[in-house]
Amino acid sequence: MIHSYDPRTGETVGEPFPANSAAEADAIVRAAHAAGRVWRETPATERARELSGGSGETRAQVLEAVAEALEKNVEELWRVADAETALGETRLRGEVARAAGQFRLFAKVLRDGGHAEAVIDHATAEPPVPDLRRMNRPLSGVVGVYAASNFPFAFSVMGGDTASALAAGCAVVVKAHDGHPRTSELSAEVVRGALPDPALLGLVRGREAGGCVVRHPHVVGIGFTGSIPGGKAIQAMIDERPDPIPFYGELGSVNPVVVLPSARREGLAEGFAASLTLGVGQFCTNPGLLFVPEDAGLLVSLAEAVAATTGGPMLTARMREGFLHELERLSELDRLAEGRAGEGAYAVTPQLFTTGLEAFAAALPRVAEECFGPAGIVVTYRDPAELPAVLERLDGSLTATVHATDPAEAEEIAEVLTRKAGRVIWNGWPTGVAVRWAMHHGGPWPSSTAPAHTSVGAAAIRRWLVPTSYQDWPAELLPPELRDDNPLGVPRRVDGTLTL
Missing domain, CATH: 3.40.605.10 (Aldehyde Dehydrogenase; Chain A, domain 1)
Incomplete structure (x- = not known):
């Protein structure tokens, strides 16, 4: 039987459903x-x-x-x-x-x-x-x-x-x-x-x-x-x-975010904390890795922003247990901040950890595995020239983000990230996927199986959909989309020329 549970109380909701044979x-x-x-x-x-x-x-x-x-x-x-x-x-x-x-x-x-x-x-x-x-x-x-x-x-x-x-x-x-x-x-x-x-x-x-x-x-x-x-x-x-x-x-996806030295600092920490904890961190586009310059003031801002957040109940008891298990792995790093405890039987507390770029690189790939929930790692670096070699070693992600005001500064890093993610973001945050014509929600393994x-x-x-080619096929049997008169008016490429 499959039971329904209320994450706020841990109590069952309604009658259970039988599993199908x-x-x-x-x-x-x-x-x-x-x-x-x-x-x-x-x-x-x-x-x-x-x-x-x-x-x-x-x-x-x-x-x-x-x-x-x-x-x-x-x-x-x-x-x-x-x-x-x-x-x-x-x-x-x-x-x-x-x-x-x-x-x-x-x-x-x-x-x-x-x-x-x-x-x-x-x-x-x-x-x-x-x-x-x-x-x-x-x-x-x-x-x-x-x-x-x-x-x-x-x-x-x-x-x-x-x-x-x-x-x-x-x-x-x-x-x-x-x-x-x-x-x-x-x-x-x-x-x-x-x-x-x-x-x-x-x-x-x-x-x-x-x-x-x-x-x-x-x-x-x-x-x-x-x-x-x-x-x-x-x-x-x-x-x-x-x-x-x-x-x-x-x-799985860790959605790295790279903050370069030219990035605007106003609202950066608050934006990151909001994205990290949105939906109790249960988004596939949750920003689990944040690379920032060595800057004591920025670390303080990030710590304060995450400390001001409040957790909440995760969707299921199993997901909560998985999050707590992953926190044991992350606890090997330095704890930078902890949010306020959330309410509910399945509630968890936002967590932020930190480490230096050299130590992070030495601990790959395990340190960069996804932690599904409101937890992230801040990786500090001294020289942005050191970043591409480390970013190159990350697994594929659904998204990758750059914060900068100088595009030239981001050129080499952008080249790496566009090969590591299906969607790249400039001066924004990855949570939220617009349902539009140009959206791509996929990426290299393990973010998806078909990038x-x-x-x-x-x-x-x-x-x-699968393609079918018709060779010398009678006009009467052709699909309307492929008839010479184009009765449906669909976009087509005819003899190499795109037409409407």
Whole structure:
């Protein structure tokens, strides 16, 4: 049985949920697969529907209907989630709005048509080359999604993996996170109510059922947000399959921040402390490493800023235990500051440690492992010229940040960091990931398993698409996106020239 717990009290909330058996998981995946066949053929946009002479809602309209349903039910959604996560009304309302925004963004992606990446190369006589046409099409199967613990809406049942996979034309089966089972059930109910077939979104509970999803022959791709051990376990199950499938996992990230001598100091310490402790440090973009010049005044400011913060309950008892375990590793360093103790059964206290660059480099890689929670390390340096060699030894991250006023001063460091992270930030803080067309939320291992892909933003749909080339194919059988008259008006590259 899977119990729901209130992080503020440690008490159970409501009745427990039974874990799904292997047989139940199999039936849920098969139902999603059957529904997915119809969904793939559903016109993506209104123009495509008119061209086909069909009726009913398009995929873009369904995505917008899901967004409206989420907003309509926000009152119940945030209250149920707060009882399981203690994240509070403001954060959770904002997260529902973000989830709704993701569905609306992918409706725009479908109407834009650029995700198809349509390309036409007409036949030529000299040299003799056949007519070739290429575009992206949805994966022919079910997408499995592992929900995240730290974002009960934006990275869970109604999250970006689900929204992008549905937009691509795939059915989805989500393995619910044990930390918020009631939220998962309600989220699935709300989303299904806006889908043409409820089976398009399956939900399973429990480790056995999750493993069945990964191994199921109808599952053609996996999206995951979680820990490095969890990601490795899923990859091991995929490796046991007779047919390999893509695995898009977002795992661990320390998100280094480099403060150079020319950086503005006003508000720097307060900005860092706020980013470090946001959401009790349970963000994948939490700035766990801060490199600063040797400056007693700056260290005092950082210590005071973190000491002024207050902790709070982590999402689950297991996550709290993991944080306390990681603090034992960090306690080998000098403690620079400690915040105020938070309230709640799963509460933790913000911590800040410090060490010099030479000692930090000697303790790599262990000293730079992710500590999921409100704890960070300040690494002091004497000469910025010493930084690139040490930064080069860091593992990949989702983000990397530079604080400076002189771009020339940051040139060598920027070159290293742009190879170490999927998003680089100038004079800002990494927490907060905008759901936009240009966002990339991924990075070199271990921040993600597929650094060429993103789990946030318009490009997230590409994970669930595969290209098909049509050689000398009859015009009557070509997809509309590849016909010479371009009836859908999608962006295309024709004979090497990008056209609209």
